Amino acid sequence: MKVSKGYALPMLLIIALGAIGFGYAWWTETLVIGPTVNTGELKVEFVNGQAPGKDWNNPNWRTYGAAPHVIRTWSWSPDKLTIYITLSNMYPGTGSQRFAFGIINTGTIPAKLKDVTVTITGDSTTVHYIRTQGKIEYCRDDLTKVWEKSFGNWPHIDGDPYEKDIPLENLENTLDSLISGTVLYPGWMLGFGEDEGEESGSLGFAMHATAPEGTEGQTITVAITFTFEQWNAP
């Protein structure tokens, strides 16, 4: 095929420009947005407890109770979300054995108490004769009280202290109905704590005076788990 001289020259020019890297481009500009998203932390944990305005980390105030010979021990799970309570050598008519602790939001976003689970191990008959009472305080990060709620025979009074107390097997439902749904803002606290003396605050366990012979020599272990979720969970 014969290419006329009129076409050959432009073709040669295009090929030559292409060969040496010439290109054709529209003008362009580029804008950039560079966000960084840093996530927060959902963290709630137990602290040893006593009254608002006092030292919540003083281990000397963990447990107390007037009844002699009863052995009270407690611990919490490594993640500080479950508290284990053991009561040994209880006997009929044992007065309230109390545990003071707080649950504090140490994270950066609000946490909502989803539910409370109480796992009880030990003889069921004995469990039935263990009664509970308590007072819960909802405090701001400066430890000022927002509200308080109590259950069972609280404050503890003389006379028949057991009739109003909550059977241990009902503790889960009682706590659930009282405090589930509570939102702990960062630094805020739910306190089962000593208030102004041993007669108020904390979570208490007593043994009904009518406990039968079969409840002797029993050890009851209570594990209470507080499950939190981020405040805006559906």
Added chain:
Amino acid sequence: MRRKESGEKMKCRVAGLFAVVLISLAVLGFSYAWWTETLTISGSVATGELDVGFANNATQCSEYITCKAILVDTDNDGDYDKIDVTVNNAYPCGWCNVTFDIKNLGTIPAKIGTPILEFNDTALSVSLTDASGGSIVGKVIDVNGSLSCKLAIHVKEAAEENKSYSVTVTIPVKQFNAP
């Protein structure tokens, strides 16, 4: 015979004389030309400028999240060509919206290309729209005009605690008549 030799000598002399004259004229810079006239059209072409920048940035976040957006002039030409956004204390289902204008600072209309969004789609969802939620692709911004946009960042449930996620949004802008 002698006459023939004498004629050839004469020819050589004449040729030699011409050669000497030509060389002499060339050495002296003499040239020979026809008369000429020249007509000239003188013109100049001043090109325009394609230039866009960010303006009017603002942020809005869900509760407990803090968010800030700062305009940056990366090439020191007086226009803001980057927005640095920092979102702190984010949590699943939390969100942050960054609103801003793309302003045409040049002399020819600008057309928005297809934005490139790079992010961890397991932890985040990110979208870039105009202020009413529509696509910005192909939108033409007239000279001195602007286009209001919204960058929406949503934190998914799979986002991890105490983690930093980076997002890069690149918005190509072309001259208005580019294909």
